Amino acid sequence: MAGLLGGTLAACSSNTGQTVPSPTTESHPPVGPVPTGLARFYGQSMTWAECAPYATSDDAQSAFRRSDIQCARLTVPLDYDKPGGQTITLGVLRHKASEPDDRVGSLVVNPGGPGASGMVAAAGLIDQVKNNDLGKRFDLVGFDPRGIGASEPQIRCLTDSERDADRADDSETDGTPAGIAKQETQEKDFAAKCAQRTKLGDDMLEHVGTRDAAKDLDVLRSVLGDEKLTYLGYSYGTLLGSTYAEDFPRNVRALVLDGAVDPTQDPEDSLVAQGQGFGVAFGEFAKWCAAQQDCALGTNPAAATKAFQDLTRPLIDFPVPVGDGRKLSYEDATTGAIQALYQQNLWEYLNTGLNELRNQRGATLEKLADIYNERGPDGRYDTTQDAFTAIRCVDDPRVTDPKAILDAQQKYEQVAPFLDDGRPASSARDACAFWPVPNTMTPHEPQVEGLPKTLTISTTNDPATPYQAGVNLAKALKGALLTFEGTQHTAFLQGNACVDKAGIAYLVDGTAPADGTRCAGS
Incomplete structure (x- = not known):
């Protein structure tokens, strides 16, 4: 069963009534460290325009009707070992901070799956954050990881x-x-x-994994103009977040990881x-x-x-x-x-x-x-x-x-x-x-020297990502653990005031909840 998929957030179909903005192109030099040979990707221009043309599903069509969002395409290497070779594109959605004078940066969201649309998820969170500091002080950003949704080429298997x-x-x-x-x-x-x-066949399938997606996330960080990444990952999105933390620990500002995947578990134990x-x-x-x-x-x-x-x-x-x-x-x-x-x-x-x-x-x-x-x-x-x-x-290992x-x-x-x-x-x-191509990862405890304090949220009776996985991930990242007492998959920005208060405080000013903090469900 594709159990982690249930972490996908429902899209919001409201429309603010605002006029759709004209396309705008943003350009600046690379921000933060740039790996060798990747400067043209880290410093690329982005043209932001209306989102409707990016919809590839019913959920996306509904979510992208909003007029207070912008979408663009990010170009990345198919193979990071061959930055001069084939390129692919990722769909990116943004909702700008409502109080730009107090803007902290971008909050990049991944809803899980793997395979779920970060663009749809971000659009679905707008009304939940618009009246708190996340909506006021962060650009809310969602991207469709390589092979998914609006990203091209798209993974396709069955009719x-x-x-x-x-x-x-x-x-x-x-x-x-x-x-x-x-x-x-x-x-x-x-x-x-x-x-x-799938277009590009085996070459594409070989490079759709989390290792490559984490590298894409760092390109996106730079192109958005953020020296360090602020990230919210749900479910499988916690694996993407912990992989990024291992590959780029000093590029992290804050990570909220909700509904954790234990990176040390093999497929059978998982x-x-x-x-x-x-x-x-x-x-x-x-x-x-x-x-x-x-x-x-x-x-x-x-x-x-x-x-x-x-x-x-x-x-x-x-x-x-x-x-x-x-x-x-x-x-x-x-x-x-x-x-x-x-x-x-x-x-x-x-x-x-x-x-x-x-x-x-x-x-x-x-x-x-x-x-x-x-x-x-x-x-x-x-x-x-x-x-x-x-x-x-x-x-995963075969x-x-x-x-x-x-x-x-x-x-x-x-x-x-x-x-x-x-x-x-x-x-x-x-x-x-x-599978026609080899796997690129093995279960292990992330090595995260230089990583700032992270926040893992784990739910006591989470059906898809059991509580202990969150305990283990928080320990591996040497970060804080927030326990939510409930029976559901993931908890942040889903109506629990205790969880939301702790998560927002951490994302805004880096204040993590004290060890042993627990939030009761309704």
């Missing part, structure tokens, strides 16, 4: 119809030799299509840790549900796992029609549940969907799964899931040992038993095992 077919196919529940062979054939085909359908997070969140949902008059899982939280399994497992053999020729598969039902577990305000929809399933209807669960997979009402998909896999395959895969899958089902399909676990290798 819309192929994605629909993939979601309807529950062959991943088949752990027999024939089932494993079928799954691995599909994974090989996916990897091949990514190379075939899968199991995430499963444990979703298992805990499901338990919290079950308690909440049992107190509702119409709980689809009954009034006993201890029996909720079996009740969920009894509702969803039959879908493997008997998917439920949901209209337009589509059917709710077991994969989509569980994906819909996972999507709902990211935020408590979706629990009511999950209960509704499970009650519908009792009556052989699946519209709500299918809609939740569509949200997770970023499928629009017109049947078109954003490329987030394609990018998620491509980036993960370049970042897992090819069937025994290790089987062991991780079995542990995952043990810590998240509501997702146990009742059939033998599969040892099938995923697309990364067949």
Whole structure:
């Protein structure tokens, strides 16, 4: 599951009524240290204009209707070892500080994924920061990392119809030799299509990982005119932030890392840790549900796992029609549940969907799964899931040992038993095992000598990035840890006054919360 995707922030579609500004070109010499051979990138001009032409998805079209934002293209090397070679471009969005006389600099945002649009995320945060010091004193900036959204070329693997077919196919529940062979054939085909359908092919896929994205972030820092980076990363965005901190520790002004990815975990341990997070969140949902008059899982939280399994497992053999020729598969039902577990305000929809399933209807669960997979009402998909896999395959070591895969899958089902399909676990290798280019990172503790104080925010019952990962990251970066007591994925700028006050104070003046600071949820 592309579990970290749920950290993506919803876009805001409001329009301020202001006149769209005319294009303006900004130019200045490189700011801060410039790596050898990269001066033309660090000192490039940027032409800022309206954002509508940058929209590549329904969410982006809605978010970019605002008239108080500007967008531009940033040019970076495809391969930083060959700065004179092929170049690519990144989409960048900016909302200027409302009190420029007191401006601190730029606040660069990444919402996670990997594969989510930073441009859409930044547009969605404007109304949440406009009345506090972040909106008043910072230019709010979001960029689409290489291969994503408005950046060119875009990672592309599956067509819309192929994605629909993939979601309807529950062959991943088949752990027999024939089932494993079928799954691995599909994974090989996916990897091949990514190379075939992404412009620049293997060359592009080789350079879409976090190591290259961190270098892009430093180019952006200079082009924005900031000697040091101020950064807010959610979910996978914490990995991008910690990677930047390791590569450019002395170029950091402030980092807020919310919903941490533990950079020391290998793919198997990360899968199991995430499963444990979703298992805990499901338990919290079950308690909440049992107190509702119409709980689809009954009034006993201890029996909720079996009740969920009894509702969803039959879908493997008997998917439920949901209209337009589509059917709710077991994969989509569980994906819909996972999507709902990211935020408590979706629990009511999950209960509704499970009650519908009792009556052989699946519209709500299918809609939740569509949200997770970023499928629009017109049947078109954003490329987030394609990018998620491509980036993960370049970042993570390949897992090819069937025994290790089987062991991780079995542990995952043990810590998240509501997702146990009742059939033998599969040892099938995923697309990364067949990826056409090598990975560029290995799990390790970041080396960050010279890094100023950072702030990691970790939520006690975060389903996608478990609490301990935040503890570990804060320790690795020798930074501050802020604990949020709640059941959701990420917390900053999401309505909790305690978390917001601490995060804003840190970003504005560098004041980190005291060790052991905790914020209670509602």
